[in-house]
Amino acid sequence: MTNMIQGAKAQVAKLTQAAYEKAAAEGLLPAGAEVRATVEIPKDTSHGDYASSFAMAGAKALHMAPRQIAQIIVDHLELEGSYFQKVEIAGPGFLNFTLGPKWYGEVLSAVETEGDRYGSGEEGRGKRVMVEFVSANPTGPMHMGNARGGVLGDTLANVLARDGWDTWKEFYVNDAGNQIHKFAVSINARYMQLLLGEDNFPFPEEGYHGDDIRELAKAIYEAHGESWGNLPEEERLDKLAEYGLSVNIPKMREDLKKYGIVYDQWFFESELHNSGYVEKTVQMLTEKGWTYEKDGALWLNTTQLLKEKFMREGKSQEQVDKLDLKDDVLRRANGFYTYFAADIAYHRNKLEVRGFDLAINIWGADHHGHVARLQAALDALGLDGSHRLVIVLMQLVNLMQDGKPVRMSKRSGKAIALHDLLDEVSVDAARYFFNSRTATSPVDFDLDLAVRQDSDNPVYYVQYAHARICSLVSRLAEEGAKVPAAAEVDASLMAAAEELALVKSLAQYPEELHLAARDYDPSRINRYLSALAGDFHRFYNACRIKGEESAVLSARLKLADTVRAVLANGLKLLGVSAPEKM
Incomplete structure (x- = not known):
């Protein structure tokens, strides 16, 4: 596709080289010299639209003062039919090219001809990329951080597609492990409180305190009465978790759809466990010599993996020795696999089984310590995780109203949910505001500004x-x-x-x-x-x-x-x- 800026730069280089060869043929400059010149766009357009360093870069090879070279080049330039209408010499010998009508007209033609494809590139042609984003725990409503990650991931995938990549958008559903157990225990406490009274059944301090948990418990009570209270606790917890997920996941889909985000796939963590894929992945790490047993648990030798990774990336032995590196548990003494083990398996699935050339994850900045560890684990599996897994770390959102921060706390259940936000501001405003800063910068989301006309x-x-x-x-x-x-x-x-x-x-x-x-x-x-x-x-x-x-x-x-x-x-x-x- 057309890039008129790169086209102009390329033409400056071509015109300058042609002028040099013409002057050399006339004996005015030594022939056969290789001049590595740069072509830049000056900050001050009064100096022209493009500036070539040919005269300065060639001074040594051509045994001549830069301004003298510049004058010879200008005298032999043929601008007829080119993008440029004039060239002037400036400073120590810069060749300053000024664009002419042909270039301006071709910009309009390029936009007209290419239509919706204008701006597209070929950088990713023939390569597949997965962008995984949001991937919020399905234990409650999506909050402001998820709202920012959603638009960053969705827009990045769109941008990559326009740069030639074959893109895939994915949501990873954490429907297994500790957080789902805590989710079930929280619903259980609210359900049992409905049966026995709030004072007669304690709510776990580490449980989820939001009103959504109360609503789930109430819906279960209305549908099943007291019958689930008579079930063995483990069976009841399984049913409560299953019910909660069956309500929350469709809600997440609907909220994201309203937000303009539709995924190619929702991938469930439970499938990795049920298929034995997590166990097999850990077994592969063991076969490659990267695990050991201690206190009944199976550990990954993350320390050595990271040392080797950082040395490959150019850190000195002294720098690596100063790092506070720790190993990671893959399988607990009770036989359950950790979230980290499942994460390694999931990313092995992305790169090895589904064959994506690149996997990009949008994560909160609080996950920064996890990045190198996951890349190193994939390196250990021979999947080049250090290059094929890219993590975009995203800073927090500060919600502002009346010039003051709006306090949020997911623990207390007072988080601003995505669906609540979209009741206050338009989807257009939300998407534009959340994408207005680089991921590494916090976003101040001003509710008052977002609704102003x-x-x-x-x-x-x-x-x-x-x-x-x-x-x-x-x-x-x-x-x-x-x-x-x-x-x-x-x-x-x-x-x-x-x-x-x-x-x-x-x-x-x-x-x-x-x-x-x-x-x-x-x-x-x-x-x-x-x-x-x-x-x-x-x-x-x-x-x-x-x-x-x-x-x-x-x-x-x-x-x-x-x-x-x-x-x-x-x-x-x-x-x-x-x-x-x-």
Whole structure:
């Protein structure tokens, strides 16, 4: 797909090399020199749009002063038919290239021709990636952290797909282990309190205190009366857990669907245990010599695995020796496998059985200590976890209202649930706000700002730019001025600084998409869209469209409509609507 910025850079290098070869053929420069020049975009566009370091980089090989080389190169440049209209020498010998109408016109053509695919890349072509995100314990409602992880994971998967990857979105359901036992014990306590009275059955201090647990217990009582109270405790706990999951998991699906997230698969941890896959994975680690028994439990020699991993990554022996490394239990003395053992098995399933080239997980920052350990365990299985497993660690969300933090506590049951949030703000606002910062930065989610209908609200600001263009196109169409094809536009008429800046902003989109995919940072799309909207508003205020003579009106109308197309393109990646009226 077209990347006009990279295309211009490549053309600078090609034109400069051709000029050098022409000058060398005339005997003005030594022939056969290999010059490793850079082509950069200057911060100050008064210095040109692209700057080549050819003259400085070639000074030693060509045995000549940089400015002298630069002058010879300029004298032999052939710009006819190129993207550039002039070249000037600056400073110690920079070659500053200024873009011409051909480049600006081709940007409009690229957006028109490629449509929804504009900005797409080929970096991931032929490779499969799984993005696993949210994966909240199904023991209660999803909270604000899950809301942020949801939009980060969903948008990152969308961005990777546009960069050529074959993407797969997955939710890992932790329906086994300690947290499910605690879930069952919590429901049991509330159920027994309904039977015996709250004062006659203690609630476990470490249990889940939320109102949702009371609601589950009440629903069970209404459906089964006191009959479950007569069951043996273990059987009752199994039934309570099964019932609770049968209610909570569909609720999670519905909440996420409302939030605009639909997964390719919901993968259940219980399947790993029931199929013997966890046991087999641990057995493989034992066969490879990475486990040992102690106090009746089976341990993974994580310490040695991490030492070897960190040494491979370039840490010194001294640095590694200073680390506080510990081994991990895989199977407890009671015969039950740990969550870590199941996690290793699950990721072996991703990389070995299902054959994903890359597995990306969106995790809360509190899991940072788990990252290297899991990668090292996969390394031990020969799956190159250090490279094929990428963990994006996500910082917390601070919910703000009236300028003050809204306190949240999952333990006390006062967490702000995702479904409650979406009753307060639109899905568009929630998705845009949660994706507005890099994962490594905390997000201050301002409830008051998220519902405001003005330019201070960033999602409103971007959506308004789109709606404003739709209204403009519609009004002019009624007056007989239709959006022209790019081939019909005289790009030389786009000469105002605001017009040129806006076209350059449009050309930046493929680069931003590529960098967002490369850095696993979908928030780049938010920042890009905000900047593009700002460039459009400045253009609209500075460059009259209605009432201009026909050729100028057509060029500016096409430019505006091209912005509309790219805004809609980017908003779609974010899972945010592009309204035509506001």
